[in-house]
Amino acid sequence: MRTLPPFPDLRSFLGWCAGEGTFRRIASPVALAEEMTAVHRQVLLKGGPVLQFDQPVHADGRTSPVPVVANLFGTPERVAAGLGVALADIPALGQFLAALRSPVPPDGMRDALSRWPQLAAALRNRPRLTSRAPVQEEAMKEPDLSRLPVQTCWPEDGGPLVTWPVVLTRPEGSALTDTHAYNAGVYRAQVLDSGRMILRWLAHRGGAAHHSSYMNADAGRGKPMPVAVVLGADPALLLGAALPLPETVSELAFSGVLRGARTRLVPARSIPMLVPADAEIIIEGWVQPGDTAPEGPFGDHTGYYNSVEPFPVLTVSAITHRRDPLYLSTWTGRPPDEPSVIGEVFNDLALPVIRQQIPEVRDLWLPPAACSYRMAVVSIAKRYPGQARRVMMALWGMLPQFSYTKMVVVVDEDIDPRNWDDIAWALATRYDPARDSMILDRTPMDYLDFASPLDGLAGKIGLDATVKTGSETQRPFGKVMKLSAAAEAAAQRILAAEGLS
Structure with a gap:
């Protein structure tokens, strides 16, 4: 179904955006606390381009050598492009994805041949393992989250917040290579200090279910849970992790269908997990049984600050990255924001699936x-x-x-x-x-x-x-008034003759 070439990584998508005239680098120093959100918000409200902040400034005055990319999906057209199609083709892509979810047996050879794109897409959702990866070109000798340009978006936020992480988990007892058991979710991640972050996954999300499987293991004593936090994933994985997929469908595998190419995975360095080979940054770590911390408050999509509640803590064991990594970020608030723009496109994408049911x-x-x-x-x-x-x-x-x-x-x-x-x-x-x-x-x-x-x-x-x-009802309903087609056509002719059309 793709009408655009595959985007194997974030950089290839940024290159496409630049070619379309929808990419802009910001040379001025911009503070990570509030200023970046303010700039991003004004650009998003005007339907503006993807932004790359080349001089992000930490709260202590340090300028980060890692540029920040923002407003990636700030327009419906770019969301559609991230899925590989033009905006007008989203309904057709929705029908295609609905057919993949609930395939109908073919009616003869001709019908079977006409479904070859569906079969090819199904094959593409099987990830491919590799031993070398751009995301592991370098590794921090001492993993330090403070070296990443993490935003503090709103004045009363509880601290720096990672806003576009793809959090990878797998259930206790699953095999490392059983990628269909993996869950990829976009969860809020608060930076506590240089080596710890809080993962906010709600009870109905896949990450929380996997966490429960580890905490209830070993006769209820619990086991450490490996978690990988992917920063700067490719568009297909980012949007696949945000799609409301059935619980039986792995976002990691399904992204191959959206991408038009199989997902490349590589073994993580310090945890038993497979991670996307072409991402920008990977944070690896463990969630220990019973280790929680109060998360928040943070400005949320409702337009209000949420209350403070305990959520699991990830203790970082390694951070690997590309030689010159990019950090992908956004902000969340009262719509319109990036999540609401993505939601508009997903609305049309999900309609064929809803009609199936x-x-x-x-x-x-x-x-x-x-x-x-x-x-x-x-x-x-x-x-x-x-x-x-x-x-x-x-x-x-x-x-x-x-x-x-x-x-x-x-x-x-x-x-x-x-x-x-x-x-x-x-x-x-x-x-x-x-x-x-x-x-x-x-x-x-x-x-x-x-x-x-x-x-x-x-x-x-x-x-x-x-x-x-x-x-x-116990009474007849009124009849809707409507002009005849002949009268409407006559009106068009009269208006055209009078120069008023």
Whole structure:
């Protein structure tokens, strides 16, 4: 499905961005505390280019020799390019990925041959092992996190925060080379000191599940857990780690499909893990049983600072990197931010998968201003009473991410679910608060939602703004007004003749 060449590493993607005129180097010294976030934010709001800060300045006045790359996915077009396609091709890529997830048996030889791209993609998701890697060209004699240009994004942040790490874990008892068991997640990582960092993985994420398998091992006494933190991964691995994939699908392996080339892995230097050979920097380390520290507060995607809570501590055992590494970073805050831009593209990418499970869905929109997933508006081809409520429940139970969607608005297929005026009209004319609201209590919720009455538990509401049929109503529904096609065509001719078209 790729229309762009494979990007085996971050540098090749930056080279492509430079060729497209969407890459800019910042020569001025820029402070890692707040200033870099302020510059990045203003550029993102204007739909600006990828930035490379050549003189990042630490809080103690040191200038880092490691440049910082930011705003990598600050526009939908660059997110699509990271997936290997033009923005207009995202729906087709979504259909392709949906077919890979749930393949249908071929209907004869011709159909089988037409599916060769799917078969090739399936082969590409098997990683390839190598013994030499750019990311291991150099290694710090004494691993020191303070040598990395880690940002402090917001004034009241609890410390420097690694914001674009791909954290690699595998379950206790799995084999080193069993890459399909690996999990790759983008988790917040707070730098505590030169040799320790906190890994914030929530309970429903793969990293937390793997952590639990180590902590409960050895008759409950626990075992040390190896973890690799990948900084500056290639676009396919970055976006693959952020995709809401099923728990049975390894992001590490799936990135090969997105990349159009197999993921190259190399054994880590100090832990029993395989790591991406073409990354910029790898932080290796161990999470010891019971070793936690208070994480935060940090500014989050909700636009608020989150509360301080204990999370596991990674004790660093090695840091390897390219000879002249780049450090990839971003900031997270009230949308629009980079995660919300990525979420816009993922919305369209996931639509074919949603239709596989809920065929009546015509379109779905996760408004970026609603923190990308807290609210969903879905249009359906309605055929029977109660169908809107069925769709609400199906969405909430489909993916872990939708369990955090606290409001679902269902509209008919004549309504554009991405148009606030259409949504408002449907709610005003097709929705009755007493009859058409479905309220659930004590359901899973992101604990960063401060509107929730309990940590991790909150209510959900579904609003049925569809035309009511059958047993849903005791009175006939009004007929929507619409001009005839002939009148609309005549109007176009008249306006053109009068020079008003």
